[in-house]
Structures are given as structure tokens and as C-alpha cells.
Amino acid sequence: MSATVASPKHLLGMDGMSRDGLEEILDLTDTFAEVGRRSIPKVPALRGKTVASLFFEDSTRTRMSFETAAKRLSADTMTFTAGSSSLSKGESLRDTVEVIGSYGADAIVVRHGMAGTPHRVADWTDACVINAGDGCHEHPTQALLDCYTLREKRGNLDGMRIAIVGDVRNSRVARSNVLAFSMLGAEVVLVAPPTLLPPSVDGWPVSISHDLDQVLTGLDACYLLRMQRERINEGLVPSLREYASDYGMDARRAKLLPADAVILHPGPTNPGVELTVEVATDPRSVILDQVSNGVSVRMAVLFMLLGSVLDVAPSRSSDDSEADG
Amino acid sequence: MSLVLRGGKVVDSQGERILDVEIGDDGRIVSVGNDLSGDTNLDASGCVVAPGLVDLHAHLREPGQEDAETIESGSRGGALGGYTALVAMPNTEPATDCAAVVEQVRHLGAAALCEIVPTAAMTVGRLGVDMAPMGELVDMGVGIFTDDGTGVQDPRLMRRIMEYSTGLTARLGRPVLLAQHCEVSALSDGGYMHEGDWSSRLGIPGQPAEAEELMVMRDIALVRLTGARMHFQHLSTASSVAMVRGAKAAGLPVTAEATTHHFSLTDAACASYDPVFKVHPPLRTDNDVAAVRKGLADGTIDAIATDHAPHADHSKEQPFDEAPPGMLGLETALSLALEDSGLDLPEILALMSWRPAAIAGVNDRHGLPVVVGNQANLCVIDPDETWTVSGRAMASPSSNTPYEGRTLRGRVRHTIRAGEPVVVDGEARR
Numbered sequence: 240m241s242a243t244v245a246s247p248k249h250l251l252g253m254d255g256m257s258r259d260g261l262e263e264i265l266d267l268t269d270t271f272a273e274v275g276r277r278s279i280p281k282v283p284a285l286r287g288k289t290v291a292s293l294f295f296e297d298s299t300r301t302r303m304s305f306e307t308a309a310k311r312l313s314a315d316t317m318t319f320t321a322g323s324s325s326l327s328k329g330e331s332l333r334d335t336v337e338v339i340g341s342y343g344a345d346a347i348v349v350r351h352g353m354a355g356t357p358h359r360v361a362d363w364t365d366a367c368v369i370n371a372g373d374g375c376h377e378h379p380t381q382a383l384l385d386c387y388t389l390r391e392k393r394g395n396l397d398g399m400r401i402a403i404v405g406d407v408r409n410s411r412v413a414r415s416n417v418l419a420f421s422m423l424g425a426e427v428v429l430v431a432p433p434t435l436l437p438p439s440v441d442g443w444p445v446s447i448s449h450d451l452d453q454v455l456t457g458l459d460a461c462y463l464l465r466m467q468r469e470r471i472n473e474g475l476v477p478s479l480r481e482y483a484s485d486y487g488m489d490a491r492r493a494k495l496l497p498a499d500a501v502i503l504h505p506g507p508t509n510p511g512v513e514l515t516v517e518v519a520t521d522p523r524s525v526i527l528d529q530v531s532n533g534v535s536v537r538m539a540v541l542f543m544l545l546g547s548v549l550d551v552a553p554s555r556s557s558d559d560s561e562a563d564g
Numbered sequence: 565m566s567l568v569l570r571g572g573k574v575v576d577s578q579g580e581r582i583l584d585v586e587i588g589d590d591g592r593i594v595s596v597g598n599d600l601s602g603d604t605n606l607d608a609s610g611c612v613v614a615p616g617l618v619d620l621h622a623h624l625r626e627p628g629q630e631d632a633e634t635i636e637s638g639s640r641g642g643a644l645g646g647y648t649a650l651v652a653m654p655n656t657e658p659a660t661d662c663a664a665v666v667e668q669v670r671h672l673g674a675a676a677l678c679e680i681v682p683t684a685a686m687t688v689g690r691l692g693v694d695m696a697p698m699g700e701l702v703d704m705g706v707g708i709f710t711d712d713g714t715g716v717q718d719p720r721l722m723r724r725i726m727e728y729s730t731g732l733t734a735r736l737g738r739p740v741l742l743a744q745h746c747e748v749s750a751l752s753d754g755g756y757m758h759e760g761d762w763s764s765r766l767g768i769p770g771q772p773a774e775a776e777e778l779m780v781m782r783d784i785a786l787v788r789l790t791g792a793r794m795h796f797q798h799l800s801t802a803s804s805v806a807m808v809r810g811a812k813a814a815g816l817p818v819t820a821e822a823t824t825h826h827f828s829l830t831d832a833a834c835a836s837y838d839p840v841f842k843v844h845p846p847l848r849t850d851n852d853v854a855a856v857r858k859g860l861a862d863g864t865i866d867a868i869a870t871d872h873a874p875h876a877d878h879s880k881e882q883p884f885d886e887a888p889p890g891m892l893g894l895e896t897a898l899s900l901a902l903e904d905s906g907l908d909l910p911e912i913l914a915l916m917s918w919r920p921a922a923i924a925g926v927n928d929r930h931g932l933p934v935v936v937g938n939q940a941n942l943c944v945i946d947p948d949e950t951w952t953v954s955g956r957a958m959a960s961p962s963s964n965t966p967y968e969g970r971t972l973r974g975r976v977r978h979t980i981r982a983g984e985p986v987v988v989d990g991e992a993r994r
Contacts, residue, residue: 254765331878331879331881331882332881332882332883332886333878333881334878334881351883352883352885353768353883353884353885353886354766354767354768354837354884355766355767355768355837355883355884356837356883356884358836358837359837359838359881359883362838363881373767374767374768374885375767375768375769376766376767376768377767411767414765414767437764438759438760438763438764438770438772439760439761439763439764440764441761441764442761442765443765
């Protein structure tokens with residue numbers, strides 16, 4: 240099987256992506272999901288390419304997901320774990336990026352606590368830049384895997400009504416998903432107290448609610464955002480207990496949700512806060528599917544940016560040792 | 565050795581007329597008229613001959629951050645921008661909060677291409693805790709106090725500073741000017757751009773306009789209480805402008821400045837995530853820009869200032885939160901005023917020369933009409949010359965201009981500082 244795909248230079252966000260571009264990645268993901276189900280889930284598609292992870296913020300899950308994706312494509316990987324601040328070492332971000340470029344990275348996967356950092360990195364390197372989460376801005380591969388998971392469960396997103404619940408203000412997942420879900424034809428409602436909403440949603444393709452119970456009955460999907468404990472110290476909500484009581488998904492609320500609805504969460508969950516343990520194991524919860532689809536989506540993204548001709552013939556075992564060297 | 569500016573149109577606080585201007589050895593204007601000729605003649609044909617510009621707000625970084633700017637390089641940039649006097653902000657390292665640092669700034673300023681007017685911090689170390697030795701500093705001739713870079717947060721301390729300053733009027737010979745950077749840090753901390761539509765979309769934590777407005781409101785109330793002479797720095801929001809307008813209508817002794825960038829750029833610029841657009845107070849909305857322009861036009865805002873804030877390249881090559889706020893301004897301010905303020909040249913010169921000269925207390929030598937006997941602090945502006953902004957080409961060792969690549973109309977051809985032609989044909993002479 241062989242195909243060529245359009246190859247944009249970077250994946251920085253959903254902002255600016257077209258519906259066609261998004262659907263192309265989701266279609267490509269099907270191919271790599273199939274690879275993932277093989278006994279040896281590895282193809283030589285990116286042999287000789289190097290994928291560097293540049294993580295300024297701890298994220299074991301996202302980093303492992305990208306590294307797994309790169310290794311299944313037979314790319315070499317390297318990890319640059321930086322402190323939270325490069326300035327504190329007296330080094331500018333640009334210096335760091337130029338050093339990584341000099342190691343010959345073909346793609347740089349960037350996670351940073353501040354919005355826009357991957358965009359800056361892209362200004363200073365010839366490598367492809369993938370945004371693996373920038374502050375409160377975007378997390379495009381999360382949105383892709385969420386769309387893929389919804390499409391897998393429900394066919395397509397057209398006409399779906401999706402609630403995004405919780406700390407939208409500080410959530411890169413929410414920003415990317417608002418754009419992605421609405422691009423694919425879904426109707427999005429943000430459910431949160433005013434303190435957890437962005438200062439302005441003017442021009443956003445969303446409606447707003449402060450009442451989860453009222454929203455639940457008409458939903459096709461309910462996306463629960465992670466609630467960080469820091470938000471309590473910042474005075475955005477009185478307590479986790481009150482948050483869980485007003486915006487948490489418990490058994491009572493799960494009953495209000497239609498039988499064919501889907502419950503998503505980007506992980507890791509705070510049990511008893513965003514959702515109860517009982518709800519996490521509800522058949523409508525697709526949290527584990529999200530994780531496994533994450534690898535397939537990231538394979539598709541890496542391939543789209545770095546690959547040329549799609550060849551998903553199984554990798555010969557001799558390739559494996561080379562590729563991981 | 566006499567110097568003659570030939571063929572220009574003089575524009576000053578007395579109006580406009582075609583005149584040659586002759587400057588004598590003592591640095592003063594010795595004659596004005598037609599067909600004058602001196603030992604040296606500078607062509608001003610097609611140009612405007614105006615009193616030199618006065619910037620109420622320049623960060624010259626010395627002492628402490630000489631890799632970003634020095635008093636010498638800053639004054640060179642100032643001269644190239646048409647300035648003959650720069651009010652130097654005291655957020656140096658160490659802060660200019662005592663006689664020794666003021667002396668150092670004065671000493672370095674003596675060799676500069678512009679007159680350097682030192683200011684001092686209102687509080688020790690600009691920490692907002694203890695009042696700086698204002699009496700001692702006033703006795704040295706310091707007439708402007710500011711913690712610029714931050715506002716004095718504690719309203720009780722601010723009240724005391726205001727009260728204390730009113731007792732120093734006689735020692736200074738004029739009211740002490742307290743210049744406030746209005747920003748309630750409890751509302752602005754953790755924010756890196758204006759809070760609104762753009763910050764929400766970009767995911768950059770914002771600072772609400774109210775962080776500025778609450779302090780403007782507080783200080784107007786404290787001026788009413790104390791009678792202190794207050795100057796509001798870099799007003800950036802529509803409500804701030806409206807409050808100052810109201811305070812002036814009520815007869816309170818307040819003045820205000822606005823920066824070039826606050827009438828020429830909006831928060832939309834931050835969409836590039838380039839911290840060259842990061843500045844405090846932040847770039848605001850179209851509505852705020854319109855209010856600042858209106859405030860400049862109706863006299864609510866007394867002066868256009870630069871808030872020239874050089875930062876070395878490496879410090880801006882950082883994520884948006886880590887990069888320091890501030891942008892270059894001295895070499896672009898006049899052109900941007902001509903392009904973006906909506907005002908004509910005589911109005912702009914009032915806002916950039918004689919009104920700020922009066923606020924800074926240097927109006928015995930700057931901003932004066934072009935008449936015989938006055939010290940020759942002049943700039944010659946070619947209103948039709950177009951040029952393209954380049955940070956690298958500027959006098960500053962820093963290059964953080966937000967106007968990189970923009971083509972502007974109007975440029976300074978010559979600058980005369982106390983009779984010395986420090987800029988000739990757009991080139992600094994030293």
C-alpha cells in the first residue's frame with residue numbers, strides 16, 4: 240500500500256488548520272492504527288529520520304506517546320529534557336533550539352509551559368516542529384486523537400453536541416478541541432464557573448453554561464478537563480469538593496447522559512474530582528481508547544511531516560536494532 | 565564658528581515662518597532671517613526646523629545593563645530621533661535612588677549627545693517600602709521621582725510620598741513631579757499581554773485594563789487629598805484617559821503621557837508570540853488606541869513619550885513569559901507620530917517638545933521658540949523622507965523594535981544640541 244500526503248511544515252495548532260487537512264490526518268491514522276494491532280507493530284516509514292523531544296514541562300504520557308509513535312515508524316529518537324526555564328541557565332531558547340538543530344533533528348516535538356513557544360522554535364529551525372502542548376494555548380495532537388476517538392465511536396462529528404467541562408481558561412486541550420470539534424461540524428458548549436472560562440470567548444464557536452445537569456441530557460459527548468489543584472490556591476474555585484459537586488461526573492449525572500454518549504478525559508484523571516471511579520469504568524468512558532489512539536495519531540502526524548511515500552509493509556527485524564540505536 | 569540652518573520652515577510654539585537660523589559659538593541663536601550664511605551651513609530646504617524633542621520616558625540602562633544600552637548609545641539614538649533631552653528612568657542596577665547614582669548618571673550624561681535629565685526612585689530600591697531621600701535628591705536638582713517599571717502599590721506610602729513632596733516645592737523652585745507607572749500588581753502579576761479577545765485566543769495569560777485604571781483612580785483621589793503634582797506615565801486604556809480628563813476638568817495638578825506604541829499597535833500584534841511586542845503596560849485594543857489618540861488631540865494627554873526600553877537580543881529570544889517587557893522607541897517615535905497619531909506636525913511638536921519640556925522643568929533651554937538668545941536645541945525634520953526601520957541599524961546595541969521592516973515617512977535630518985550639530989544628514993557625528 241502506498242500513498243502520498245500533503246506535507247505542511249509544522250503542526251503548531253488547530254488554529255489555521257482546514258477541515259480537509261484535519262480529516263486527512265484522521266484518515267491516515269486508520270492506517271497506523273492497523274499497524275499498531277500487528278504482532279510486530281513497526282514499519283520502516285521513517286528510517287534514518289530523527290525525532291527530538293524538547294520538553295520544558297514534565298509530561299511522561301505525551302512524551303512516551305510520541306516516542307512510541309516515532310519508534311514504531313523506525314525513526315531515531317532523542318530527548319532533550321530542559322528545566323522549566325532556559326533563561327535561568329543563562330541560555331536563550333534560540334540557543335537551545337540551534338543546538339538541537341545541530342544534532343540533526345528532522346522533527347522537534349515541543350512541550351512548554353508558555354503559549355507560543357513552539358511557534359518561536361519554528362522560527363529558528365529547519366526541522367518540522369510539533370506542538371506537544373504550549374501553556375494554555377493548544378495541544379493539537381490531543382485534539383486529533385480526541386476527534387479520532389469520537390469518529391471511531393460515533394462515525395463522524397457532524398451535528399454532534401459536545402460539552403467541554405471544567406478549567407477551559409487554563410486548558411490547551413480545550414482550545415484545540417473547540418476548534419477541531421467545530422471544524423468537524425460539532426456544536427460545542429463550554430460548561431464551567433465564570434472563573435474557569437477564558438476572559439473572552441467573543442468569536443469562539445461555542446455556547447456557555449454554568450449548569451452541567453441541564454446540559455447533560457442533550458449531549459453526544461462529554462469532555463471532562465483535568466482540574467489542577469493549583470486552581471484552588473489561585474482562588475478560582477472555593478474547593479475541589481465544591482468543584483466536584485457542581486462539575487464532576489458522578490453516577491447520578493452519568494444517568495442523565497444519553498446511553499450512546501461518550502465520556503472523554505485527556506488524563507491523568509483526579510479520581511473523585513472530574514469523575515468518580517465508577518464513571519471511569521462506565522462503558523461509555525473511552526479514556527483508554529484515547530491513550531492508544533494517541534500513538535496512532537502521532538504516527539500519522541510524524542509521517543505526514545517527515546514521510547514521503549507511505550509504505551506500511553512490516554519492518555524486517557534487522558531494521559529494529561538499527562532504528563533504535 | 566557660526567552655524568546656519570538654511571532654507572527651512574521654522575515651526576515652534578509661536579507658529580510657522582520661513583527663516584534661516586544662525587547659531588553662534590556660545591550655542592545660542594544669534595540671528596534669524598533670510599539668506600544668512602555662516603562658517604558652516606546645513607541645508608534645511610524642504611524641512612521643518614523645530615525645537616529639539618524632549619522624551620519624558622527613556623530607559624538608558626546605565627548603570628547596570630550596559631549590554632542593552634548605555635547613556636552614550638541611548639543619547640545617540642535620541643539625537644538621531646530628533647531629541648535634545650532625555651528624561652532617564654531610575655530603574656537602573658542599582659536603582660537611581662540616592663545621590664551617588666544620580667551623580668553617576670549626571671557624570672555619564674555630561675558626554676552624551678542629548679541632555680540627560682536624571683530622575684530618582686520614589687522609594688528605596690524601587691521596592692515600594694521606604695521613601696527615598698527626596699529632600700537630598702531635590703537639593704541636587706532632581707525634580708522628577710518615579711518607581712517606573714512598577715507602581716507604588718501601598719496607598720498609605722503613596723499618600724505619604726505625595727504629602728512629603730509638596731513640602732519640597734521651595735527647595736526645588738517648582739513643584740516636585742511624581743510620575744507613576746500605574747499598575748496594581750495583584751491584578752497584573754502572571755499576565756504578559758492585555759487581557760481580552762486576543763489573550764484568550766492565544767492562551768497567553770493577560771493583564772486586565774483595570775490593573776492600570778485602579779491605580780490611576782487611586783492616585784487622582786490622593787492628588788485631591790494632598791495637592792501633589794502628579795504625572796501619569798504611559799496611559800494606555802480608554803478609561804485611564806477618561807479619568808485623567810475628568811481630573812483635569814476638576815482642576816487637579818495632573819499631567820499625562822502616552823507612548824508611541826500605545827497609539828500605533830494593538831494586542832493583535834502578540835499573535836506572532838514574538839516578545840518584541842511584550843511591553844508594560846501591554847498593547848491594548850483598537851478602542852484604547854482610539855481613546856489615546858483622542859486624548860492626545862484634545863489635550864488630556866500632554867506628551868508623547870517613548871518608554872524606550874532596550875533589551876539585548878538574547879533576552880528577547882525567549883518564551884513570551886520569560887522575555888522582559890519593553891521596546892525601542894527613540895529613533896522611530898517622531899515618524900510614528902507623523903504616521904499614526906492622526907495629528908499634524910505642529911500638534912505633534914507641542915506633544916514631543918515644548919509641553920514635555922515644561923513638565924520636565926527643562927523649558928528654560930528646551931522646547932523654546934526659535935528666537936535670538938535662546939539656546940540652540942533644535943531638530944531639522946524632513947517630513948517627506950521615507951525610510952525602512954531596522955533594529956540592527958539603530959544606535960542601540962539592542963534591536964527590539966516592534967516596527968522592524970516597516971516603511972515610515974518623516975525623518976530627522978539634523979539635530980543641534982546646545983549649538984553643536986550632533987546629527988547631520990541623518991548621521992550621528994560622534
